[in-house]
Amino acid sequence: MGSLLVENVILDDQKTSIYCNNGKIVSIGEDCNADEIFDGCGYIVHPALNNSHTHAAMTLFRGNGDDMPLMEWLQTRVWPYEQNISSEEVYWGTKLAITEMIRSGIVFFNDMYWDFHAVAKAVEETGIKACLSAVFIDFDDPVQAKSQQKTNERLHIEAKDYSDRITFGVGPHAIYTVSEDSLRWAGEFTREHNLKLHIHLSETEYEVKECVKTHSCSPVEYLKRTGMLSDRLAAAHTVWLSERDIGLLGDYGVLTINNPVSNMKLAVGEVYPYRKLKDAGAVTAIGTDGAGSNNNLDLFEEMKIAALLQKFKENDPTALPAGEAIEMATINPSNFFGLNNGQIKPGSAADFILIDVQRPEMQPMHNLTSHLVYSANGYAVDSVICDGRLLMKHRKIENEEEIMEGAYRAAKNLFARVDKAK
Ligand SMILES: [Zn+2]
Known part of the structure; x- marks a missing residue:
């Protein structure tokens, strides 16, 4: 270098x-x-800015399924396509996302997506930094659980072949898509190897109610029980939280990621309790979420909307001041992910x-x-x-036209292939 x-x-x-x-x-x-x-x-x-929660390759889904309820959107516009997405398509979608992120000053993203190697290849070629977790979903099926655990053990070793700009993380998708056994495994495995964990947490009221019904506790308490709570855990959304949940996230120093655009677009009905989380000792950060639910990856917009939403919710114009919004996109995630990049x-x-x-x-x-x-x-x-x-360099990124062309073809092929098979 x-x-x-x-x-x-x-x-x-x-x-x-x-x-x-x-x-x-x-x-x-x-x-x-x-x-x-x-x-x-x-x-x-x-x-530079650090994007604490996204699904980069979901740029391919941008604008395809807006103005829909969360579950209907996932079930009809996302999952059928993701089940059929190729490595090449993930690669081009990720490259498009990285190009967009670089354009808005982002040099690091915390990602959760399918096909670890396709994402890692895109990160390597573009020169950006990332913590990459492969989506871990087993739908409570013991066979899938074992196979996912094995896959993550293998990826953890294979990830060492990439440059230092890539860190491997474990990404159990959410408490309602991953079995208790796998959550325990993820807590244990990441503790043993000192790895980051990445999950969607307390995003909707439905998730909390179902958890109380099934496990007799909140999603945050459930993560404590399964050994997932730690200062290596990055939890996206964290909007439906009790006072006790907030205390736990603070006690463990969890990275809690505010995704205001995605939360408002999907109408999750609650707002990230910024001040309470910060006062409790949780690390606060901002993420764009994927382009399917944002629809862009502009962290400047996200900082503004985060600040405005806090003021509106708290009925207090002093809530989440600009300087703290910037910290949530720079120094806070830098400290959590060990990036050493929040200061000049x-x-x-x-x-x-x-x-x-x-x-x-x-x-x-x-x-x-x-x-x-x-x-x-x-x-x-x-x-x-x-x-x-x-x-x-002065708004110019290498191979940008080729990347846009590749992503356009990838999206077109993916949707044509799956729609034809319907
Ligand atoms: Zn997400």
Whole structure:
């Protein structure tokens, strides 16, 4: 990996340069000889964003099944196609998602999807970072449970062949799609190997009611019972929570991921209890969820909507201030996933973005934090550096046309094939 000098950028209101080597920021404001010199053209430097929950390849499902109830959408517009999706289609869908994420300043995503190797290949080729978990669903079937456990044990070993930008995680989909035996296995296996866990948790009232009916406790309590609660657990949604649930998520230091757009689009009927989770000690983060339920992967939009929804719900305009929304998309997930990228300083990972403030919606420049959350969207990102490499140079990404063409063909083939077989 060569060294990179990003010159002529603004950091803390000063014009400076950033020297990166071996994936790290080595020095700021010093003259250094680098293999590559990039003119930052006076753009503002900001830590890159981390997307804590998505299903990248679901870009293929974008706009196909909006305005529908969650279960009907999954059963008619998602699962029949996912059962037939090929590795190649997952690969192209993931590449499209990564291109979109890079365009809006994201350098890391926490993913849960089918076909681990197809997703990993897309991550490797594009230069982004990711924690990848293969979807783990066994529908309470002991045969499927065993086979899924074996698959994850195998993937854990195979994942070591990829670069350090890829981390393997275990992704039991949700408490209602995974057996108790497999949840216990996932808790145990990830503890033994110090791996992250990724699950959908307390997303709907139905999920909570069914859990109380079947297990006589809430989904969070059920995860405690099965040994899944830990500071390695990333839990998406976490909206239908009791005070006791919030206390448990805090006690264990669980990463709780707010997905406001997906929650509102699918009308889950509750709002992520941001302040309570933070005060209890849970880690707070923001994710886009998949493009099937968002429908874009723009974390700038997600920060704004997260902040607005908290204010509306709490009837309090001071709820979730802009600076904290940014922390939920930068430093908080960075600490949880061990990314070392939420700050611009020597020794940090060389993961940062250049923001163009010479845009009408970014002027006048009273307050950058405010503008980033309430005014900007992904289009304000001019360039993206990940692991000391330029992934987007002045809005240009390598092979972008080929990726869009590949994803278009993949979506067309998948839907034509499955619809024909119906
Ligand atoms: Zn999800």
